[in-house]
Amino acid sequence: MAIQSLYIINKSGGLIYQTDFPLPTNSSTSTSTTTTTTPSLTRLTANDYLVLAGTLHGVFAIASRLTPTAVKLTKTPPPSSNILPSYNNSGLRCIETEQFNLYIYQTITGLKFMIITTPTVADLNYATDVAETAMKSCYEVYSDYVMKDPFYELGMPIRGKAFERRLWELIVGK
Amino acid sequence: MTIYSFWVFDRHCNCIYNREWTQVVNPSSSTSASASSNTPTASLTGSINSKDNEDTAKLLFGTIFSLRNISNKLSPSSTTMTSANSLKSFATTNYRAHYYETASGLKFVAMSDLNVKDLQKELRFVYERIYVDCVVRNPLCPVDFKHQGKKITNGSFIHGIDRFFGTL
Numbered sequence: 001m002a003i004q005s006l007y008i009i010n011k012s013g014g015l016i017y018q019t020d021f022p023l024p025t026n027s028s029t030s031t032s033t034t035t036t037t038t039p040s041l042t043r044l045t046a047n048d049y050l051v052l053a054g055t056l057h058g059v060f061a062i063a064s065r066l067t068p069t070a071v072k073l074t075k076t077p078p079p080s081s082n083i084l085p086s087y088n089n090s091g092l093r094c095i096e097t098e099q100f101n102l103y104i105y106q107t108i109t110g111l112k113f114m115i116i117t118t119p120t121v122a123d124l125n126y127a128t129d130v131a132e133t134a135m136k137s138c139y140e141v142y143s144d145y146v147m148k149d150p151f152y153e154l155g156m157p158i159r160g161k162a163f164e165r166r167l168w169e170l171i172v173g174k
Numbered sequence: 175m176t177i178y179s180f181w182v183f184d185r186h187c188n189c190i191y192n193r194e195w196t197q198v199v200n201p202s203s204s205t206s207a208s209a210s211s212n213t214p215t216a217s218l219t220g221s222i223n224s225k226d227n228e229d230t231a232k233l234l235f236g237t238i239f240s241l242r243n244i245s246n247k248l249s250p251s252s253t254t255m256t257s258a259n260s261l262k263s264f265a266t267t268n269y270r271a272h273y274y275e276t277a278s279g280l281k282f283v284a285m286s287d288l289n290v291k292d293l294q295k296e297l298r299f300v301y302e303r304i305y306v307d308c309v310v311r312n313p314l315c316p317v318d319f320k321h322q323g324k325k326i327t328n329g330s331f332i333h334g335i336d337r338f339f340g341t342l
Contacts, residue, residue, distance in 0.1 A: 041248050041249070041250060042247065042248055042249065042250055044247065044248070048247070052244055052247070052248075055240050055243075055244060056240075056244065058240070059236075059237050059240050059241060062233050062236060062237050063237055063264070063266050064266060065230075065233055066230060066233055066234055066237065066269075066271075066285075067266070067268050067269060068178035068179055068194065068268075068269055068285050069178075069194065069196055070176075070178050070194075070195065070196050071178065071268045071269055071287075088266075088267065089267060090266055090267060090268055091266055091267075092264060092265075092266055093265050093266050093267055094264065094265040095241055095244075095245070095261070095263075095264045095265075096261075096262045096263045096264065096265075097245040097249065097260045097261050097262055098249070098260045098262065099245070099248070099249040099250060099260060100245075100248065100249070116248070123291070124265070124270075124291065125288055125289070128265070
C-alpha cells in the first residue's frame with residue numbers, strides 16, 4: 001500500500017490542494033516498473049480534479065443517508081478515545097476499486113483529507129485505519145504550515161511552499 | 175457477517191429489485207441450510223420491493239454511478255474488459271456496499287456490515303445462477319424492465335435470493 005495522491009477539500013466541497021506522489025520503485029527495474037506492474041493514476045486536467053472533489057463531497061453526504069435501517073436501529077457511534085479522531089461518523093470512508101483504494105478523513109471543521117493508495121492485500125478495515133493515521137499526519141502538517149501561515153486565506157487553494165516541502169518529506173521521505 | 179440489503183438495477187437505471195432484511199440473522203439459527211429453506215426464519219423478515227425504498231434506490235444508484243465514473247476516470251488506461259467492473263465496494267463507518275456489474279449493464283449491490291471482505295463472487299453467483307435461471311430463462315418475465323416501477327415479482331427469484339443470502 002503506497003500513497004499515490006493526496007487531496008484536501010474545504011468544508012464547502014472545493015478542492016484546495018491536490019498532489020500526486022511518485023510510487024516507490026525498485027532501483028534495478030526502475031524503467032519498467034512504472035509502466036507494467038505499478039501503473040500510476042491518470043493525470044486529469046485541473047478542472048476535472050475540481051469536479052471530482054465536488055462529486056465526492058456530495059457522495060460523501062449521500063452515503064450517510066443510505067445507512068440501512070437495521071444499523072440505524074441498533075448501532076451507536078463507537079466512542080473515539082484517540083487524539084484527532086475522524087469526525088466522519090456516517091459518511092463515506094473507503095472506496096475499493098481494482099486499480100486503487102481511496103480513503104476519506106474528516107476533521108472537526110469539515111475539512112476533508114483524501115488519499116489514494118495502491119490496492120491493498122491486507123484487511124480493508126485495518127488498511128482504513130492505517131490510511132487514517134497517514135491522513136492525521138497530513139492534518140498535523142496542514143495545521144502547522146497552512147493554518148499558521150499569515151498570508152493564507154481560509155478555504156482558498158494552498159500555495160505555500162513550506163507546506164508542500166514538509167508534506168513530501170512526510171510521504172515520500174525526501 | 176450480516177447482509178443488510180440487496181439491490182438490482184437494470185441498464186435503464188431503474189431499480190428492478192430491492193430486498194431489505196431488517197432483522198439481523200442469528201448465527202445460531204442458520205446452522206443447517208435445510209432448516210432455513212423449509213421454515214421461515216428470522217432472515218425472511220424485512221421488505222421486498224418496498225415503495226419506501228424508491229428514494230433510497232435513487233440515492234444508491236447515484237452514489238454507485240458517481241463512484242464508478244470517478245474510478246474509471248482515475249484508473250490508469252487499462253483494457254476495456256476490466257474498466258466496466260473496476261469499482262468493487264465502498265464503505266462508511268456503518269456499512270459496506272459491494273458492487274458487481276455485468277456486461278449487459280445490470281448492477282448488483284449488496285450492503286453488509288464492515289467485517290465482510292468481498293462479495294464479488296457471491297454477487298456473480300447471484301447473477302449466474304439465480305438471475306439468469308429465474309428471470310432471463312423465464313418466459314413470463316419481461317425481457318426489459320422498461321417501465322418505471324416495474325419490478326421482479328417472480329416467486330422463485332425472491333425465494334432463491336432469500337435462500338442464498340440466508341446461507342451466507
